[in-house]
Amino acid sequence: MIAVLTAAVVGLVVSILGTPAAIRLLVRHNYGQLIRDDGPTSHHVKRGTPTMGGAVIILAVVAGYVMAHLVRLSQPSASGLLVLFLIIGLGAVGFADDFIKITKAANLLPTAAFTSSCLGLVCTFDPTASADGDGSLT
Numbered sequence: 001m002i003a004v005l006t007a008a009v010v011g012l013v014v015s016i017l018g019t020p021a022a023i024r025l026l027v028r029h030n031y032g033q034l035i036r037d038d039g040p041t042s043h044h045v046k047r048g049t050p051t052m053g054g055a056v057i058i059l060a061v062v063a064g065y066v067m068a069h070l071v072r073l074s075q076p077s078a079s080g081l082l083v084l085f086l087i088i089g090l091g092a093v094g095f096a097d098d099f100i101k102i103t104k105a106a107n108l109l110p111t112a113a114f115t116s117s118c119l120g121l122v123c124t125f126d127p128t129a130s131a132d133g134d135g136s137l138t
Helices: 003-027 043-047 053-070 078-104
Strands: 114-120 121-125
Touching: 003 053, 053 078
Parallel strands: none
Antiparallel strands: 114 121
C-alpha cells in the first residue's frame, strides 16, 4: 500500500509542477498547435496551444513507478515493465506526430488509398496511391 501511495504522490507532484514548466517551455519555443483553415471556425481559438503535453504525464508515470520500487526496494515486475514500455511507446508515437506537425508547419489530413488482390491464401496490398497532406508519402 505504501508503494501505491508513493507512486500516486510522486506522479501527482511531477505532473502538477511539470505541466506549467513544460507549457512555458513549449510556448517560448513556439511549439503550438496548427489549425487548418478549412476546419470549423470554433477551432481557430486553439491556434498556438502548446502540444506535446503528454510527455509530462508519461514522465510522471515513469517517476512514480520508479519511486514506488525504490521505496519497496523491489525489482520491477515483467508485467509492470511491459505496461511501462507500452505507455512510453505510445507516447513516442504521439510525440513524433506532434513533432512532425510542428516542424513541417502543417496539419493536413492523410489520404489512404490502396488496391488489394488475393489469390488463395496470399493477399497483396499496393499503397502507392496513399499520400499525406503535402503529398510526400507515396
